[in-house]
Amino acid sequence: MELEGNFFFNNGSILISPWTIYKLNGSPIQGELDLMKVQLIFPNINQGLIAKNVIHPPLGLGYLAAVLLEHGHQVEVIDAAALCLPLDGILTKIKTFKPDLIGITTNITTARMAINTSKYIKHGGIDVPVVFGGPWATIERENILETGLADIIVMGEGEKTIMEIASRMNAGKSLIGVKGMSWRDDSGILHGNPARPHIKNLDDLPFPAWNLFPDSKKYPYNNRHFPYYPVMTSRGCPFNCIYCTKVVHGNKIRYRSVDNVLEEIVHLKRNFHIKELIIADDNFTQDPDRAEQIFDEIIANNLDIKILFSNGIRADIYSERLVAKMKRAGVYRVFLGIESGNQSIVNEIKKGLDLGKIHDFVKLLKEYRIDHYGYFMLGLPNDTYGTMMDTINYAIKLNLKPHFHKTIAFPGTRLFEITKDHLIGEGGARRYSYRRSGATFEMYKGQARDLAKALGLGYLRYFFRLKAIAQVLRDTRSLNDLRWLFNGALHIVDMVMNRA
Structure with a gap:
């Protein structure tokens, strides 16, 4: 019998691995003087090579990789979505790298492919601990562990937890007492350690390790310029929208210092030569004075970048001074979370938004020529066909380019509790795909039909207007804008053809 990397072979057959030994007697996986080899995976969520899912480089994995590197571990990232890598390609990379620990990120839209990826790895004879992290894994941890899809679940913010797991396993120490994780032992007993408090000082985190990821050109996002990377300047959200979960970053907003944010932007300029920045906060403008300070520093330091807000701009927190500074700092596109064009529906989902204030914003x-889009949800619990049409007409009235989405009740949200007795269609992780047709719940008979009709009409009514066509042509200024327009057109065709 011989040892090849982390797998024991006998005539080509895997017999036992260090992970099995660790589970049996707690022996170090590498040894006190060696460090762990950790492989982090973002599942391939693409439906094909033409219309790829819209993603930017994943911040969560970027931070995890950076924390592990900071503590001396060897890290490899497999972003299977960016690389359009099939499952056998992932397995080949795993066998080549020979990791001691595998981490797979799982938000609600990656859950199904995370499951498939883990199954393929385990059926491929890889006896290495698989860790799931992210909001979906945090919420569904018991089901995941009971089915054996993962050996360990990292709950909530994962940076400190994954670092402690790797360090303890490397030294052969028990995982009992590691805050923020759950696991199932060999006897089938589930263990849930206490939750880990949120990171108080976000400035303590290293910057994401983008050097381990594919080139940003591999990420089909709605940006105009390359290279580009996302930055998150705060974590947490103080609002109580019923469709949102706070299981990772919590209800209290925590800010990085302005100096730390500026340092990261300078780092991205110097080391990655970025031309564009995506700010991915949930609530960047919650503190308008701080937002202005960040813009002031970008302007004062002549950073010469373009900025896109993928979200994080409250549609009711603004001033002309703030918008003017946004423009001077390089902001060219923002997305506003509005959700519904009917005030009663907005109130029912606890959005805390006055639709009357959005017009002036x-x-x-428009005056400062900042491209703007609106996020809208159709099929909310008390949405009728009439209120859904209110939303479509509201977007048309504002001439605000819309993203219409069917409402999905994600586990861990108040919305899920409201609708769980009214679920329809496919079960499991497939239920939570925006690409799959059909409503996921029906609060009154015929609501699914009304949703399908509204989704089919929404884009047609908005974009098949001369004013909207002129707007799209005016705002299309780069090759990537054309790609984004093409992908958007494919999405609209799919939406209309499937009527959901």
């Missing part, structure tokens, strides 16, 4: 964005 959109007017300012």
Whole structure:
């Protein structure tokens, strides 16, 4: 019998691995003087090579990789979505790298492919601990562990937890007492350690290790310029929208210092030569004074970058001074979370948003020539066909380019509790795909039909207007804008053809 990397072979057959030994007697996986080899995976969520899912480089994995590197571990990232890598390609990379620990990120849209990836790895004879992390894994941890899809679940913010797991396993120490994780032992007993408190000082985190990821050109996002990378300047959200979960970053907003944010932007300019920045906060403008300070520093330091807000701009927190500074700092596109064009529906989902205030903000964005889109949800619990049409008409009235989405009740949200007795269609992780047709719940008979009709009409009514066509042509200024337009057109065709 011989040892090849981390797998024991006898005539080509795997017999036992260090992970099995660790589970049996707690022996170090590498040894006190060696460090762990950790492989982090973002599942391939693409439906094909033409219309790839819209993603930017994943911040969560970027931070995890950076923390592990900071503590001396060897890390490899497999972003299977960016590389369009099939399952056998992932397995080949795993066998080549020979990791001691595998981590797979799982938000609600990656859950199904995370499951398939883990199954393929385990059926491929890889006896290495598989760790799931992210909001979906945090919420569904018991089901995941009971089915053996993962050996360990990292709950909530994962940076400190994954570092402690790797360090303890490397030294052969028990995982009992590691805050923020759950696991199942060999006897089938589930263990849930206490939750880990949120990271108080976000400035303590290293910057994401983008050097381990594919080139940003591999990420089909709605940006205009390359290279580009996302930055998160705060974590947490103080609002109580019923469709959102706070299981990872919590209800209290925590800010990085302005100096730390500026240092990261300078780092990205110097080391990655970025031309564009995506700010991925949930609530960047919650503190308008801080937001202005960040813009002031970008302007004062002549950083010469373009900025896109994928979210994080409250549609009711603004001033002309803030918008003017956004423009001077390089902001060219923002997305506003509005959700519904009917005030009663907005109130029912606890959005805390006055629709009457949005008109003036959109007017300012137009005056300063900042491209703007609106996120809208159709099929909310008390949405009728009439209120869904209110939302479509509201987008048309504002001339605000819309992203219409069917409402999905994600586990861990108040919305899920409201609708769980009214679920329809496919079960499991497939239920939570925006690409799959059909409503996921029906609060009244015929609501699914009304949702399908509204989704089919929404884009047609908005974009098949001369004013909207002129708007799209005016705002299309780069090759990537054309790609984004093409992908958007494919999405609209799919939406209309499937009527959901």
